[in-house]
Amino acid sequence: DAKTTQPPSMDCAEGRAANLPCNHSTISGNEYVYWYRQIHSQGPQYIIHGLKNNETNEMASLIITEDRKSSTLILPHATLRDTAVYYCIVRRRRDRDDKIIFGKGTRLHILP
């Protein structure tokens, strides 16, 4: 079973910020939150990850709540090319038995 819960789909207007939520209420202290996206049937693309603190890179920002039970991925200025399925996953820090579980993700539609 997926360890994360995401809405199945979301819409966002082009040029606006897209805020994608993820619930990971059973996350443990040594687990990272990762975000990937998949455009059509291409290989998933890494976006960002974090442990406790908020993170930002050239693609997106990741906001993790203080209790770490949920997070939000923010695409600051969505474009049509951001239309994709977005996956939120948690991964253990340990280097063994890292059985990665992808859920069904959120299908993000960017509207022109």
Place this chain on the structure above:
Amino acid sequence: DSGVTQTPKHLITATGQRVTLRCSPRSGDLSVYWYQQSLDQGLQFLIQYYNGEERAKGNILERFSAQQFPDLHSELNLSSLELGDSALYFCASSVRAGGDNEQFFGPGTRLTVL
């Protein structure tokens, strides 16, 4: 382009056959992961290798096997193929094993079993 290469891009075969999928990780990456993505199951983790050693096993069938070679490329062997094995198979690589480093995915191999 992630730097991860997979061959072949497409493969069509018949039930009962055996195929081998190949993955070359990014330069410098020691860890390789295999995933299966079918329409009804989503992205399923199969197995992970690090520097030739198996490190994690997911929902990999006994008919499937994998290995990572000394040059770090990996192969996924699928035998006694069934119609339900038709799927996209992705390989990903990362510098290290463990959840504190991101994976980079290849373009995938689309397997069709007739």
